[in-house]
Amino acid sequence: MKNIALETHNLTVSYNRRPVLWNVDFELPSGQIIGIIGPNGSGKTTLLKAIMGLVKTSSGYVKIFDQDLDDVRDRVSYVPQRESVDWDFPASVMDVVLMGRYRSSNLFKKISQKDKDIAAEALEKVGMLEYSGRQINQLSGGQQQRVFIARSLAQGADLYIMDEPFVGVDAATEEAILNLFSEMKKEGKTVIVVHHDLQTAKAYFDWIVLLNTRMVAAGPKEEIFNEELLQEAYGGKLNVLSKVGELVREKDFPIREK
Amino acid sequence: MNSTLEFLSFSDPNVRFVVIGTMILGATAAMVGTFSFLRKRALVGDAIAHSILPGVCLSFLISGEKDPLWLILGAIISGWVSLLMIDGISRTTKLKNDTAIGIVLSVFFGAGILLMTMIQHSGNAAQAGLDKFLFGKAASLTQDDIMVFSGIGIALIVIVLALYKEFKLVSFNPDYAKVIGLPVKFLEFLLATITILAVAVGIQAVGVVLMAALLITPASGARYWTDRLGKMIIIASLFGAVSGFIGSYISYIAPSMPTGPWVVMALSVLAIGSIWFAPKRGVFSKLKLSWQNRDKILTENILKLFYHLGEDEGDFEKPRSFKQLLTSERFKELELTKGLKMLKKNNLLRKKGETWFITRSGFKEASRIVRLHRLWELYLNQRLKLEPDHVHNDAEAIEHIITPEIESLLEKELDRPTIDPHRSKIPYPTE
Ligand SMILES: Nc1ncnc2c1ncn2[C@@H]1O[C@H](COP(=O)(O)OP(=O)(O)O)[C@@H](O)[C@H]1O
Numbered sequence: 001m002k003n004i005a006l007e008t009h010n011l012t013v014s015y016n017r018r019p020v021l022w023n024v025d026f027e028l029p030s031g032q033i034i035g036i037i038g039p040n041g042s043g044k045t046t047l048l049k050a051i052m053g054l055v056k057t058s059s060g061y062v063k064i065f066d067q068d069l070d071d072v073r074d075r076v077s078y079v080p081q082r083e084s085v086d087w088d089f090p091a092s093v094m095d096v097v098l099m100g101r102y103r104s105s106n107l108f109k110k111i112s113q114k115d116k117d118i119a120a121e122a123l124e125k126v127g128m129l130e131y132s133g134r135q136i137n138q139l140s141g142g143q144q145q146r147v148f149i150a151r152s153l154a155q156g157a158d159l160y161i162m163d164e165p166f167v168g169v170d171a172a173t174e175e176a177i178l179n180l181f182s183e184m185k186k187e188g189k190t191v192i193v194v195h196h197d198l199q200t201a202k203a204y205f206d207w208i209v210l211l212n213t214r215m216v217a218a219g220p221k222e223e224i225f226n227e228e229l230l231q232e233a234y235g236g237k238l239n240v241l242s243k244v245g246e247l248v249r250e251k252d253f254p255i256r257e258k
Numbered sequence: 259m260n261s262t263l264e265f266l267s268f269s270d271p272n273v274r275f276v277v278i279g280t281m282i283l284g285a286t287a288a289m290v291g292t293f294s295f296l297r298k299r300a301l302v303g304d305a306i307a308h309s310i311l312p313g314v315c316l317s318f319l320i321s322g323e324k325d326p327l328w329l330i331l332g333a334i335i336s337g338w339v340s341l342l343m344i345d346g347i348s349r350t351t352k353l354k355n356d357t358a359i360g361i362v363l364s365v366f367f368g369a370g371i372l373l374m375t376m377i378q379h380s381g382n383a384a385q386a387g388l389d390k391f392l393f394g395k396a397a398s399l400t401q402d403d404i405m406v407f408s409g410i411g412i413a414l415i416v417i418v419l420a421l422y423k424e425f426k427l428v429s430f431n432p433d434y435a436k437v438i439g440l441p442v443k444f445l446e447f448l449l450a451t452i453t454i455l456a457v458a459v460g461i462q463a464v465g466v467v468l469m470a471a472l473l474i475t476p477a478s479g480a481r482y483w484t485d486r487l488g489k490m491i492i493i494a495s496l497f498g499a500v501s502g503f504i505g506s507y508i509s510y511i512a513p514s515m516p517t518g519p520w521v522v523m524a525l526s527v528l529a530i531g532s533i534w535f536a537p538k539r540g541v542f543s544k545l546k547l548s549w550q551n552r553d554k555i556l557t558e559n560i561l562k563l564f565y566h567l568g569e570d571e572g573d574f575e576k577p578r579s580f581k582q583l584l585t586s587e588r589f590k591e592l593e594l595t596k597g598l599k600m601l602k603k604n605n606l607l608r609k610k611g612e613t614w615f616i617t618r619s620g621f622k623e624a625s626r627i628v629r630l631h632r633l634w635e636l637y638l639n640q641r642l643k644l645e646p647d648h649v650h651n652d653a654e655a656i657e658h659i660i661t662p663e664i665e666s667l668l669e670k671e672l673d674r675p676t677i678d679p680h681r682s683k684i685p686y687p688t689e
C-alpha cells in the first residue's frame with residue numbers, strides 16, 4: 001500500500017466505562033479523500049477526538065504519518081463539529097480564521113502581517129473573503145462551516161480531519177467544499193471527513209471507513225459499497241456488543257487486563 | 259451641593275482611597291469577569307467568593323495580623339482548593355457541575371463562618387477588618403489596600419494583554435486550542451487564578467453575596483454594545499470603574515449608605531440600560547428598526563396605490579382626494595394621514611388644496627416598487643412553478659426588501675421581462 005497518513009491500532013474508547021469504540025484498527029492512505037461513515041451515535045466524533053488526543057483512550061494507539069501526534073501537530077488540522085461552539089461569541093470571521101495561525105511558539109506575541117495574509121488566502125479559498133469583517137453570528141450555517149474550514153486551511157497542514165462538514169449547509173457551500181477537496185487532493189493533502197449520509201458518500205469520497213462502534217470495513221469505495229457490509233453498519237443494532245458494553249459499565253469491569 | 263464639591267475635589271485622602279480603590283476593583287473584576295461570562299462560568303465566580311473566606315480567616319489566625327497581602331494569599335489558596343475540588347467532584351462522580359459547585363460553596367462558606375466566629379470570640383483587636391470579606395466595606399479602604407489593589411490590578415491587566423489571543427481562543431473553542439498544541443491546562447489555570455485574584459480584591463468592597471455580580475454584570479451589559487472581544491473588555495471595565503465611582507459617591511453624600519450595594523446597583527442600571535438602549539442589539543433599537551420597517555412598508559404601499567390608480571385610468575399625474583385613497587386600499591385613516599405626511603416631507607407626494615399628487619421622484623419610486631413586485635411574481639411563477647394566483651401575497655412582502663443588487667440579478671435571470679404573470683406591464687425607468 002501507499003504511504004500511510006493515519007493508523008489506529010486496536011483503539012478502544014469508553015465514556016463512564018461504557019465503551020463507544022471497540023478495537024478500531026485501520027490504516028488510511030495519504031493523498032486521498034476519505035469518509036468515515038456510520039449512523040448517528042456510532043462513535044465517529046469520538047473517533048476523531050481520540051485521534052486528536054481530546055479524549056482518553058482505554059487501549060490502543062494512533063499514529064499520524066507514522067509518528068505520535070505531538071511530533072506532527074503542525075501537519076494535522078482539525079475541524080470540529082460546527083455546533084460544538086457558541087457562535088454568539090464576540091469575534092469576526094477574520095478573528096476566527098486567524099486562530100488557525102496560533103502556535104505555542106507565538107504565545108505572548110501579536111499576530112503578524114504574514115499570518116493575516118495567510119488567513120485572507122484561506123478565506124478566499126472557501127469564497128468567504130468578503131465576509132472577513134462580519135460578526136460570526138450573522139453567518140448562515142454553511143458560511144460558519146466554511147469559516148471553520150478556512151481556519152483549518154490557515155494552519156497549512158498536510159492532513160485534515162473534519163467532523164460532519166456537510167451537515168446543515170446550503171448547496172453552494174457543499175459545492176465549495178467539494179471543489180476545495182479535489183484541489184487539496186491535487187496538492188497531495190489527505191482529507192478525512194466524518195459523514196453520516198450514505199446516499200452522498202459514494203460520490204464524495206475515494207476511500208471509506210464504515211464504523212458502528214467497531215470498524216465494520218475500510219477500503220477503496222468500490223470494495224466497501226456492497227449490501228452485506230452496509231447492512232452490517234447500518235442495519236439493526238449490534239446487540240451482543242451493546243449488551244456487553246452495558247455489562248462492562250454495570251460491573252465496573254476493566255476493559256483490558258492490564 | 260457642598261458635599262458633592264468636596265467629594266469631587268478629592269481633598270480628603272480617605273475619599274481618594276475609597277474612590278480609587280473601588281474603581282480599580284470594579285474595572286479589574288469586570289475585565290476578568292468578561293472571560294468568565296464568555297466561558298459560561300458565572301457560577302464559578304460565586305463559588306470562589308464563598309470559598310475564600312476560610313482561607314482569609316486561617317491566614318489571619320496564622321499570621322496574627324491583617325496585612326492585606328497575607329489575607330489575599332490565604333484567599334488565593336483556598337479559592338484554588340475549592341476549584342480543584344469542584345473539578346474533582348464533577349470528574350469522578352456522576353454529579354453535575356452545578357451540584358458540585360453548590361456542595362463546595364456551602365462547605366467552604368460554612369467553615370469560613372465558623373472560623374470567623376472563633377476569631378471574633380477570641381477578642382483579637384485586629385479582627386475588625388476581617389468582616390469586610392463577608393459584607394464588604396469599601397469605606398474602610400486604606401492606603402495599604404490601594405497599593406495592593408493597584409499592584410494586583412496591574413498584574414491582571416498585564417496577564418490579559420500578554421495572553422489576550424490565547425484567552426480568546428480558549429474561551430471560544432478550547433478543544434481546538436488543545437489540538438493546535440497550546441498549553442490549554444496552563445491557560446485555564448491562569449484564567450482561574452486571575453479570577454480568584456479579582457474576587458479576593460473585589461470582595462473587600464462588595465462582600466461575598468454581591469461579588470458574582472461585580473464579575474458578570476459588566477460583561478453582560480457590555481456585550482450589547484459591541485461584537486468584538488477587545489472592545490467588550492474595555493466597555494465592561496469602564497462600567498466597573500464608573501459603578502465604583504458612583505457607589506463611593508453615594509455613600510459619601512449619604513454616609514449611612516453602604517458602598518458595595520450601590521456599586522452593584524449602578525452596575526445593574528448600566529446593564530439594564532444597555533439591554534434597552536444599546537445600538538443594534540438593544541431592545542429599543544430593535545423596536546425602532548421594526549417601526550422604520552413599518553413606515554417603509556406603509557409609504558411604499560401608498561406610492562404603489564398612486565401607480566395603480568394612474569395605470570387604471572391612464573393618467574399618473576391626476577390628483578387624488580384623501581377619500582379616494584382611503585376607499586381604494588386597505589389603509590386605516592390615521593395610517594394614511596401619517597403616511598401622506600411622511601411622503602410629502604420627502605417630496606414624493608405634493609398637496610394642492612385638498613388633493614394629493616405624485617411628484618416626479620415619487621413616480622420613479624412608485625414604479626420601482628411595482629417593478630420589484632412584478633419581477634418577484636414572475637420569478638416565483640417561472641422558477642418555483644407557483645401558480646399566478648399564488649404569487650401576489652408573497653410579492654407584497656418581498657417587494658419592500660429587495661435590494662438593487664437582487665433586482666439586477668432578477669432582471670438578468672428573467673432576461674428583462676416586460677409582462678408579469680397577470681399580464682400587467684413591468685415598468686422600467688425611461689432614460
Ligand atoms: N461526553 C460524553 N459522555 C458520555 N457519553 C458520550 C459523550 N459523548 C458521546 N457519548 C456517547 O458516545 C456514543 C458515540 O457518540 P459520538 O462519537 O458523538 O457519535 P457520532 O459522532 O457517530 O454521532 C453515543 O452513544 C453518545 O451518546
Ligand SMILES: [Mg+2]
Binds near residue numbers: 044046081164
Ligand atoms: Mg458526531
